[in-house]
Amino acid sequence: xxxxxxxxxxxxxxxxxxxxxxxxxxxxxxxxxxxxxxxxxxxxxxxxxxxxxxxxxxxxxxxxxxxxxxxxxxxxxxxxxxxxxxxxxxxxxxxxxxxxxxxxxxxxxxxxxxxxxxxxxxxxxxxxxxxxxxxxxxxxxxxx
Numbered sequence: 111x112x113x114x115x116x117x118x119x120x121x122x123x124x125x126x127x128x129x130x131x132x133x134x135x136x137x138x139x140x141x142x143x144x145x146x147x148x149x150x151x152x153x154x155x156x157x158x159x160x161x162x163x164x165x166x167x168x169x170x171x172x173x174x175x176x177x178x179x180x181x182x183x184x185x186x187x188x189x190x191x192x193x194x195x196x197x198x199x200x201x202x203x204x205x206x207x208x209x210x211x212x213x214x215x216x217x218x219x220x221x222x223x224x225x226x227x228x229x230x231x232x233x234x235x236x237x238x239x240x241x242x243x244x245x246x247x248x249x250x251x252x253x254x
Contacts, residue, residue, distance in 0.1 A: 111156040111174055111240060113137070117178045120170030123182065124248040128171060131181050137172035151207055173242035186212065189252035190224065193217050197241050199248040210244035241251070 111119075120128075120137050172177045187195035192214030200209050212224045224247075238244035 113243070116172055116174055117170050119240075119242055123171055123173070123246045123249060125214060126246065127252070127254075128185060128246075128249060129183065130171070133177045134181050135172045135175035135178045136169040173246075179242055179245070182242065182249070186224075186248045186252065187214065188246050189249060190214055190222075191216070192222070197244055199241075207239060210238060210241045210243050211238070212248040224251055 117137055156221040171178050171182070173182060175252060183195060183197075186191075196213055198211040198213055200211070213221055214224060215221050238247055
């Protein structure tokens, strides 16, 4: 994923209600937080700023980071009220790509497709070409 695509996705997530949390990697790197020598557990407080202040300063969550992607997954699960959440993948041999979807299970064991990873019927659904994109789409679709 390019830097521009990652930033666009991070900004979509913020608009959909993504909340900053400890360990979330900032794509803006305004504070030098992407330095691998930095303990990202300290991300919660830098120079007295709180999480929600950073987005206004042009920072965005970078979902290329596995921990940040995990925070997104947890927030999607919470937003939809599911007990379990998982991503699905469909391999498209004809185009040589993989599309991703998101499904969740409720307390009764029922499974719900929130974002589909496959074409429906003869038409095409909007496909997500990364796990992060599928999770952001599911966050956007969450009840408000």
